[in-house]
Amino acid sequence: MKILITGGAGFIGGNLCRRLLAEPAITQVRVIDDLSGGTRDALDGLNVEFHHGSILDQDVLGAAGDGVDAIVHLAALGSVPRSVSNPVASHEANATGTLRVLETARANGNAHVVLASSSSVYGANPTMPKAEHLQLMPMSPYAVSKVATEQYAIAYAKCYDLPVLPFRFFNVFGPGQRPGHVYAAVVPVFLEAALTGKPLPINGDGLQSRDFTYVGTVVDTLTQAILERVTSGPTNLAFGTRTTLLELVSVMEEILGTTLSIERREPRPGDVRHSQASNDELRKHFPGVQPVDLRNGIDATVRWMQEYLEVQG
Template structure:
């Protein structure tokens, strides 16, 4: 590829990153795409045929030399690399901090040295934590309940500081329970949607931590990719965090019901105790998002779950041969 915007994506072999790469490859305004990923939680398999169309760099965002080379000449950097999962951070808080907070600082330093490309970075709704207000607005005080949430709050604060101190154009985005194709199950820290789909397809019961009344603002990965692509091509800047969700509110029991409808059979639900660090209710105030991205067209829950189930069914069929 030649000409067009040059974009570097960290974590580009992960769930959200690989979907974003596919979106960017279809965007006429985008030229060269560089992907940085150490494949600790992602995999080049998720990129599929897109791998041949990008400049792939295998390594960690904590590697300053690697990041310097990967960001050189970029017009935009999308920083998605992270060590995800609240439970994982509770088990190993230092690893979560190094990957998410220090990793973000390394990306920002690389961008500063490279002349100041737009840096779009993923934060998380988990930063709101025990904040009781619903819906959650960006001006609400964060009350993080887990090391993961703290690391993401530190990351978005670093973006704001680099904008204030160095004039770096930034856009911190708070993701809310992103789901969709390419989000894998089969590990201890799998997110709820892929974990439940995988369990149902293999005849297992799904696990609900607590009573299932807790709610989530579920956001399809295609909505996330649409917003990020628009931010890159439109050079959207905000030193303040922006919720990337549309204000929906789905309980886990309602999610189980809709998933059962999509799968064609009710899910078998088993309840267990609540998990440390989990947030009871999560719902975004989308006002700032819609002000910055008035043309965003969100994918509704059932449609998003249908796409996700189709991907998991295809993957399960291929694994079974």
């Protein structure tokens, strides 16, 4: 099988490349990435065919997708705050970009497409846990663009019989997720601060909760979806946990053996208060998947972050 990963030089993409290359059935892994968020370092030592460019560039995307059997579509402009600052850029990368990826799959014999959507699509819907049948109530341009991502996939499945599987990711974390930029995710931001003696920045009261999902579990599931050509409507890729940011800090304190200081900041517009997945649909399609618990996942991430910061100097 020949696989194309869009955004393959990013955090999840780099981990997925390593996982796919361990599979005998995968004969080639290709990556397209404009390196606006990812880095070539994420692919160091990996036998992948790299295409430098945007999924909005039809020539580059067409070359990268030529003859592939499946596409894992991870490329996106992430971050709710970034989408609030620049909604047009989020729409173009995430909605229009997805459309171009789906067209590429259709042009290559209806290649199987596994897509990354987001828990942010549930938005203001207060029902917990978040099940796939719930009304979507997005609260940010980013969330709207992810609704478009999955709805375009479903439309292509119905109109063109394209095999698709949109996954709704919930706060993926783990080794390879870098800090050091304004839109960095909460786990690397907290760990960098903790390991460099700075206060951990918390927006709001810290009681907002998230369903943290370890990247190893995510890439195992994506790999199984590709190998078994699983198709479905939108499916949560998380396991029904619910951890507040203050509880996350406590887990880090336990692992590091120290008390961490906190810097309180104003709440961010567009942020969802609580997030917790129903995993019934996921278990139906992937009954054997075994999630890594939060403590073990944070422990592995701490070790990676220590090495990363040492290399960075």
